[in-house]
Amino acid sequence: MFDIEPLKIFWLESLGEYSEVIISTRVRLARNISGYPFPSRATREDREKVREEAYSALSQINLFRGALWTEMDGLHSLDRQFLMERHLISKEMLSNGVGGGLMVRRDEDLGVMVNEEDHLRLFALCPGFAPQDAYIKVNELDDLLCLELDIAFHKDYGFLTSCPTNVGTGMRVSVLAHLPGLVVTKRIREVVNWLRESGYSVRGIYGEGSQVVGNIFQISNHLTLGKEEEEIVEGVERVVKKIVSREYEARQQIYLSARLEIEDKIWRAYGTLSHARLVSSEELLGLLSLVRMGVGLGILKGISLQDLNKVMICAQPAHIQKVEGEQMGPVIRDQRRATIIRSFLKGGIGL
Amino acid sequence: MKCEICNVRDAEAVYTEVVDGVAKQIHICKVCALEKGLDFLFSPEKEEGGFVCNVCGLTWEEFEANWRLGCTACYNVFGDKLRRVLESIHKSTRHVGKSPEKDREVFELKKRLEELKRRLSVAVDEERFDRAAKLRDEIRMLEEEIAKRRERRAKNV
Numbered sequence: 001m002f003d004i005e006p007l008k009i010f011w012l013e014s015l016g017e018y019s020e021v022i023i024s025t026r027v028r029l030a031r032n033i034s035g036y037p038f039p040s041r042a043t044r045e046d047r048e049k050v051r052e053e054a055y056s057a058l059s060q061i062n063l064f065r066g067a068l069w070t071e072m073d074g075l076h077s078l079d080r081q082f083l084m085e086r087h088l089i090s091k092e093m094l095s096n097g098v099g100g101g102l103m104v105r106r107d108e109d110l111g112v113m114v115n116e117e118d119h120l121r122l123f124a125l126c127p128g129f130a131p132q133d134a135y136i137k138v139n140e141l142d143d144l145l146c147l148e149l150d151i152a153f154h155k156d157y158g159f160l161t162s163c164p165t166n167v168g169t170g171m172r173v174s175v176l177a178h179l180p181g182l183v184v185t186k187r188i189r190e191v192v193n194w195l196r197e198s199g200y201s202v203r204g205i206y207g208e209g210s211q212v213v214g215n216i217f218q219i220s221n222h223l224t225l226g227k228e229e230e231e232i233v234e235g236v237e238r239v240v241k242k243i244v245s246r247e248y249e250a251r252q253q254i255y256l257s258a259r260l261e262i263e264d265k266i267w268r269a270y271g272t273l274s275h276a277r278l279v280s281s282e283e284l285l286g287l288l289s290l291v292r293m294g295v296g297l298g299i300l301k302g303i304s305l306q307d308l309n310k311v312m313i314c315a316q317p318a319h320i321q322k323v324e325g326e327q328m329g330p331v332i333r334d335q336r337r338a339t340i341i342r343s344f345l346k347g348g349i350g351l
Numbered sequence: 352m353k354c355e356i357c358n359v360r361d362a363e364a365v366y367t368e369v370v371d372g373v374a375k376q377i378h379i380c381k382v383c384a385l386e387k388g389l390d391f392l393f394s395p396e397k398e399e400g401g402f403v404c405n406v407c408g409l410t411w412e413e414f415e416a417n418w419r420l421g422c423t424a425c426y427n428v429f430g431d432k433l434r435r436v437l438e439s440i441h442k443s444t445r446h447v448g449k450s451p452e453k454d455r456e457v458f459e460l461k462k463r464l465e466e467l468k469r470r471l472s473v474a475v476d477e478e479r480f481d482r483a484a485k486l487r488d489e490i491r492m493l494e495e496e497i498a499k500r501r502e503r504r505a506k507n508v
Contacts, residue, residue, distance in 0.1 A: 034423060037407045041421035117419075139449075146451035147458055152423045157437065158446025160423045164436055167426075169448040226443020 002070040002079070004108075006322040007340070009086070011109040012309045016128015019305050020296035021244045023176040023216070023312075026087070027134040027233075028123040029142050030161045030170035032152040038162035039099075039115045047099025047115050054114045057148035058103045063141055067105045072097030078327065081318035087125065092116055110137055112145075117162050118170075120145070127309070129240060131173050131233045139229070158225065168225030173236040176205065177243060180215040180293050181250030191243060192217075199223050200239055214285030214312075219243070255297055266294035270303075274345045278334040284315055284341065303345065311344040354380035356387070367415055367436075374418035404428045457500050464493050 016022070032038060033053060036046050051071070058064055072080065072093060080097065083089045088108065093100050093116055104111030113121040122145065124138035145151070152160040159170040166172070182188040192202045199222045204212045219240060221232050255262055269290035273279070279287075292308050294300035313319065320336045321327055328336070354362045355378050362378030366389055379389070402411040409421030411429060420426065426433060437444050452458045467490050474483040 032423065037422040038420060040417070040419045041407050041409060142449075143452065143458065146453060147455050150453070151451050153451050154423070154426055154446070156445055157426055158448060158450070160426055162419050164418070164420065164433070165440055167437065168441065168443075168446045171448075223441050223443075225437060225441035225446060228448045 002068050004068070004082075004086075006082070006319050007310075007314050009310050009313060010107040011125055012127055012306055012313075014127055015305055016126055016130045018244050019128040020292075021178055021247050022129040022240065023178055023309055024128065025126045025130045025134050025173070025175045026123060027131065027138045027171065027173050028121055029138055030118040030159065030166045030172075031120040031122065031142070031145070032160055032162070033119045034150040034152045036119065039117065039119065040162055042099075042115075044098055050119050051099045051101045051114050053149065054112070054120060055101060055103070057145060058112060060148055061141070061144045063110060063144065064103055064105065067103055067111075070102050072100030072102070078318050078321055082322050085316040085318050086313055089113055090116055090121075110141060112141075118166070127306075129175060129244070131175070131236050131240075135171075135173065135229065135233050165222075166224050169227070169229050169232060171224055171229055171232055172220050173233055174218050174220035175236070175240055177217050177219055177240070177247075178215055178289065178292055179217055179243070179247050180289050181247045181254060182243075183215045184254055185250045187246070187250060191246065195219060195239060195243075198239060200236070213282065214289045216285070216289075251293065251297060262297075263299055266290050266297075266299050270294065270300055270345075273341050275342075276338050278331070279315075279338045279341060280330075280334050281316065281337070284337065285312070288312060307344045311341055314344070315340050352378050354378060354383055356380070356383035365415070367418060376415075402429060402432065454500070454504060457497055457504075460493060460497050460500070464490065464497070467493065 033050055036042060036050050039047060080094050084094055088104055088111060089102055099115040101114035110124050122138050122141050124134040126134045154160050158168040161167050161170050179188060182191055195202050201220050201222050203218045205216050205218060221236055269287040273287050273291060288308060295303050295305055315337045317333060320333050324336060352362045354360050360380035360382060363381050364384060365376055365378055367374050367376055404421055404425045406424035407421035409425055414420060434444050467486055471483055471486040474486055
């Protein structure tokens with residue numbers, strides 16, 4: 001078992017740049033240990049040996065002093081889902097946990113997944129828009145890890161990975177962007193197409209194969225080979241800045257053309273979130289999108305984006321059940337969700 | 352099965368396209384393949400087939416179906432076939448980014464070098480030129496030291 005307080009997320013306590021649009025930034029590096037088959041082709045024994053090696057290396061590293069280590073095999077499915085909701089493990093690790101492990105700092109801003117698609121997936125998380133900072137953080141960890149482990153590296157292809165789409169730098173820089181303005185003004189398709197043509201992927205909130213909900217998009221670099229790490233970071237910075245400014249424009253345009261209607265929608269969304277007794281996950285994300293835009297436009301004052309970021313994670317099904325310490329049906333869950341939401345919004349606007 | 356590009360001719364080959372990191376198999380006819388510059392699908396080498404990694408046992412067909420390699424050796428075993436896949440995904444077949452530093456002493460020296468360079472730029476900004484000159488000498492010595500160690504290691508390998 002691991003001890004993470006479900007309603008606290010330390011790395012989301014602060015706000016980064018462009019936080020009205022960019023929720024968070026993540027940089028991950030895919031690495032493998034020489035001498036073992038990649039996880040998809042490894043036996044249980046191989047996977048366990050990889051985990052053992054990884055654990056002993058990771059626990060040498062100062063950055064992980066006092067960090068949390070958990071192994072997937074013995075973990076209850078609810079706990080795994082809880083970790084996925086916090087973006088600490090991936091979908092892939094939900095279903096296949098054999099030999100799986102997670103090392104993560106208490107702040108949850110830096111960690112390593114063991115035996116996911118690759119032996120090691122190093123990741124750093126930052127609030128707001130911070131590709132550079134996240135890269136520096138994860139790169140420092142990578143430097144130290146390369147001293148401890150024999151990391152697979154090819155003279156032509158660089159860091160070797162299970163999937164050829166990750167080979168080279170093994171690096172994926174991704175941001176979670178909230179783009180209601182582009183969605184409402186129907187420019188999102190054009191923007192998504194432009195991103196794809198420029199070598200960037202656009203996905204839903206949980207990455208590969210996930211749906212877009214709450215107007216939240218994950219934007220990341222597609223190419224990993226033939227570019228330097230700094231170049232990839234700068235590329236993501238460049239396109240995301242463009243998107244951010246187009247999103248601001250779109251929001252302004254909506255606000256100017258239909259001010260009263262927008263204000264009404266935003267206040268209604270806030271009203272529902274702060275008073276409703278039953279709220280489903282889906283409804284929450286829809287309402288949260290409006291409230292977040294309301295904060296961005298300066299209509300809703302006294303509500304912090306930090307709380308909205310946290311509520312998005314903490315009001316998910318496994319979180320609610322962890323808070324209550326029991327598994328429960330959907331109706332009770334919707335009721336507890338409403339309570340959690342109110343507790344986050346309390347102290348917001350005096351009504 | 353019909354070709355999924357023209358929907359007219361019969362498909363004669365299968366190739367894998369990656370969209371947003373998701374591999375998608377597409378059945379294609381000879382004419383469309385040539386138009387898309389995928390003529391290698393019909394090159395004699397393709398017909399030889401039956402490539403197997405001698406380390407992990409992965410076959411090329413398995414790779415095409417799941418889009419996952421089995422081990423680090425696969426990257427060499429599948430040679431040109433894989434190189435073409437990388438070329439089509441990344442438009443490159445050469446890593447130009449970071450390489451892992453496995454020598455702890457060299458690593459420490461490199462860290463020190465970074466720190467000295469940082470101090471140098473501060474000294475220059477502050478127009479403390481005596482200090483800057485001193486730092487520059489130190490940096491040069493350190494760089495030589497790193498190069499020497501690298502050479503020594505290369506000889507040992």
